[in-house]
Every structure is written in structure tokens, then in C-alpha cells.
């Protein structure tokens with residue numbers, strides 16, 4: 001069996017399942033796991049909602065880029081990215097050179113059902129910190145998803161997590177895809 005890449009990066013939209021799948025995948029592969037959002041919180045000493053509220057999204061994005069660079073330099077294992085971590089083409093190119101990029105694809109309708117009430121994702125809240133209406137959320141998230149898709153789609157492996165399979169099954173399928181990809185390489 002050829003060697004696995006040093007790092008496996010999971011990308012995809014908010015609520016796609018990156019964090020939950022990444023943690024289980026790392027367990028199956030018996031390797032280390034990092035959630036990039038946890039790293040950002042650790043390095044800034046603030047929660048994600050606090051960063052957005054006190055310092056704004058651009059500060060969060062800068063902290064996200066710094067955290068990702070550190071992870072690439074110092075960490076081997078599975079990395080669950082945030083939904084906006086693929087900030088531009090340079091970031092995607094950098095990740096591709098330093099590991100295997102996996103895209104977890106989930107329809108917006110499923111994402112809305114999963115996370116629309118979640119207060120830990122500031123992009124889902126209005127300026128007063130209250131959940132946005134379903135209609136506003138659907139419109140905004142659809143536009144953001146379409147903007148990000150060309151970057152997500154550059155992943156070498158794509159897997160659908162549309163809510164019809166449980167996380168264990170998704171991880172099993174993903175493991176197979178990763179092994180097939182490594183063997184074919």
C-alpha cells in the first residue's frame with residue numbers, strides 16, 4: 001500500500017460535515033486531527049463569534065490564513081478547514097502542494113436544515129446577533145456557495161454528504177476513495 005499524503009485537508013461549505021467527518025477519518029487512519037477553527041480560537045484566545053463581533057470578518061480571515069500556514073509547516077494528519085478557508089487560488093495551490101484536498105459536497109437545502117439555527121457561525125446571524133430569516137439565509141448562502149464552488153471543485157477527491165448516509169458510512173466511503181487515489185497515483 002503506497003503511503004498516504006502527509007496531510008489530508010477537508011474543504012466544503014459551512015455545515016457540510018468537515019469537522020465531524022475529519023475527526024472520525026483521523027481516528028480510522030490512526031493519525032492526528034486538527035480543526036482549523038479550533039486553531040484560530042486557540043491562537044487568538046477568542047471564540048469565532050467573538051472575533052467576528054469585535055474585530056470583523058477580515059481580521060478573522062487574516063487569522064485563518066496565519067493558522068493555516070502554521071498547520072502546513074508543523075502538522076501532519078487530517079485537517080478540517082473552515083468553509084471560507086479556501087480564500088483564493090493561491091491558498092488552494094498551497095494546499096495542493098502540501099497535501100490531499102478533499103471536497104465534502106452538501107446541497108444548500110441540507111445545510112440550511114443542519115445549521116440555520118447555529119449561533120456559533122457568525123455568517124448565519126444578522127447585525128444584532130439573531131438568526132437571519134430562512135429566505136435571506138437561503139439567498140445569501142446560495143450566492144456564497146456558488147462563489148466558492150470553483151475553489152472547492154479543485155479538490156482531487158469529492159464526496160457527497162447529503163444527509164442520506166450517517167457519518168460512519170461517509171467515512172468508510174471516503175477511506176476507500178483516498179486509498180484508491182493513492183494506489184492509482
Ligand SMILES: Nc1ncnc2c1ncn2[C@@H]1O[C@H](COP(=O)(O)OP(=O)(O)O)[C@@H](O)[C@H]1O
Pocket residue numbers: 012013014015016017018019020021080114115161163164165166167170
Ligand atoms: N451524514 C450526517 N448525518 C447526520 N448529521 C450530520 C452528517 N454530517 C454532518 N452532520 C451534522 O451536521 C452538523 C454540521 O457538521 P460539521 O462537521 O460541524 O460541519 P462543518 O465543519 O463542515 O461546518 C453537525 O451537527 C454534524 O453532526
Ligand SMILES: O=C(O)C1=C[C@@H](OP(=O)(O)O)[C@@H](O)[C@H](O)C1
Pocket residue numbers: 012013014015018019037048081082083084085120121122123
Ligand atoms: O464559511 C465560512 O466562512 C465560515 C465557516 C466556519 O467553519 P465551518 O465551515 O466548519 O462551519 C468558520 O470558519 C467561520 O464561521 C466562517
Ligand SMILES: [Mg+2]
Pocket residue numbers: 018019020035037080081082
Ligand atoms: Mg467545522
